[in-house]
Amino acid sequence: MPFNISTSPENQALVKRLTQRMDLGTENHIALMALTYSLCQGHRLDLSQDLKPAGGKAYKAHILFGDYKAYYIALICQRYQIHKSDANVKKYLKLHIDDGLLRIHRFFEENKGASGADFLLESIGSGIYSTHEIQPLLEVDPNKMPPSKGKPCVEPLKHRGGEV
Numbered sequence: 001m002p003f004n005i006s007t008s009p010e011n012q013a014l015v016k017r018l019t020q021r022m023d024l025g026t027e028n029h030i031a032l033m034a035l036t037y038s039l040c041q042g043h044r045l046d047l048s049q050d051l052k053p054a055g056g057k058a059y060k061a062h063i064l065f066g067d068y069k070a071y072y073i074a075l076i077c078q079r080y081q082i083h084k085s086d087a088n089v090k091k092y093l094k095l096h097i098d099d100g101l102l103r104i105h106r107f108f109e110e111n112k113g114a115s116g117a118d119f120l121l122e123s124i125g126s127g128i129y130s131t132h133e134i135q136p137l138l139e140v141d142p143n144k145m146p147p148s149k150g151k152p153c154v155e156p157l158k159h160r161g162g163e164v
Contacts, residue, residue: 005064005094007031007056011101015057018104022116027057028064034100035093037123039075041103045095047088052098 007015018030038045065072073084076092107119114122 003061003090004058005031005061005090005097006054006058007094007101008052008098009055010052011098012056014101014105018101018108021108022119024116028059030101030104031057031059031064031097034104035072035097036100037103038096038100039079040123044079045092045099047091047095050099051091051095054094 015027015030018034019025019027022030022033024030024033061069070084072093073089076082076089076096077084077086080088080092082088082092104119107122108114111118
């Protein structure tokens with residue numbers, strides 16, 4: 001299903017400035033970086049408090065996400081425990097783009113001489129170090145596993161993708 005996402009009006013100028021500062025070429029790259037940067041921070045945003053009105057830079061989903069639209073939607077669905085058909089998925093995508101733009105802007109405000117490469121190296125480095133702190137979503141306790149009847153599993157597992 002095609003859809004559009006618009007940043008908040010105050011972030012429209014920020015998109016242009018950050019794109020130029022990071023020498024990215026087209027403006028859709030900074031929006032995608034902002035989305036992933038915000039998601040990587042590990043916090044959940046609140047639609048009722050954090051969502052700003054649209055009216056800024058508009059992106060078509062197929063231009064912004066390319067062939068990876070389902071992947072980014074899945075990231076939102078996992079973070080907020082919602083189904084991919086939930087009406088709020090697009091709002092959360094917008095919310096994280098706006099949040100990420102402000103966070104990237106804050107990075108450059110705090111590091112006046114930093115380049116786009118500096119931002120990327122800092123982000124990649126902190127992402128690598130944070131992988132040591134990630135808690136598994138599901139922990140398996142072998143002591144709580146049902147007893148095996150001694151038969152190997154011979155039937156293929158049925159995948160029910162998209163179910164929550």
